[in-house]
Amino acid sequence: MASVQLDRVRKVYDNGQVAVHGASFEIADGELMVLVGPSGCGKxxxxxxxxxLEDISEGDLLIGGKRVNDVQPKDRDIAMVFQSYALYPHMTVAENLAFGLKLRGHPRAEIERRVNAAAETLGMSHMLGKLPREMSGGQRQRVALGRALVREPSVFLLDEPLSNLDAKLRHSVRTEIGRLHRQLRATMVYVTHDQVEAMTLGQRIVVLKEGEIQQIDTPMALYEKPANLFVAGFLGSPAMNVLHGTLQRAEGLRLVLDGGDALPLGQATVADAWLGRRVAMGVRPEHLQPAGIGKPAFEAQVELIEPVGNEVFVNLSHAGQSLVSRVAPQHLPEPGQLLRVTVDGGVLHxxxxDSGQRL
Structure with a gap:
């Protein structure tokens, strides 16, 4: 396997559009790095x-310590898995797996070894004689993964490989990719717009917006300490609640909303320099809970209750702002009624x- 290093890499199209603004980061040998962001972010x-497959306008790209800006794709020792399975419909699984190796002139015995090894790794040895039309979407995507595996490359590149699968299959194949990474200790770069895929698969995540890197860190570090409002809102489902107002001390800390209402923040502590300053305050849905007796609280109107099994999403409205609370199953007021809500002041963001940057 090999490391991948990007040093101030830019992509500028002929019409002047900048797709990637000076990306610099390193993917360690054997690491699974996820590139995540909304459509059009440059991932x-x-x-x-x-x-x-795209020319680099500026900067340097190194694979295994070697600059490869001008190296042809076939000579980069990479294998790519696309959103589309792109299987040959008239070929069996074994023939699909072997086809690329035949084009590269590998000996028959070596092709057979690699095909059998990939099939065994993916639990597909019993399917080698099947045609794509005889297989489910998840099985076809595993064949596409197998076609990359037989290459035995230094780096695996996966471009939204689960987008065409339903929810159950996405979970199954996502688990398979995670298992493969642990088994092969392979260097993998995985692109997705799905923050659940990013959080569950990535050892580290690169969060992108409009071609610019917003933050690079481990999944939980991004969740617990987002660098800005974009990262805070993009990672997490339901998304982080964000309220705008001014911080004041009056019987503890409180946030005076733009409309004048004051939210008590309990034991939250902030630097004195923040007092009187207009801020955006973020609170995760799990940290916005029905208030117990004696706790500082505010009232919010229940708009919608969404039970999803082991938890409930309570959609609320307060002072014209929408909020979401994630709670355990329990008795709750009906929509249209009021719910006393408390904020966990120890985990506020x-x-x-103005800038959206973390304070």
Missing amino acids: STLLRMIAG FFDA
């Missing part, structure tokens, strides 16, 4: 530059109201 463009 697939970055992956295609690593693959050699504060951002500059």
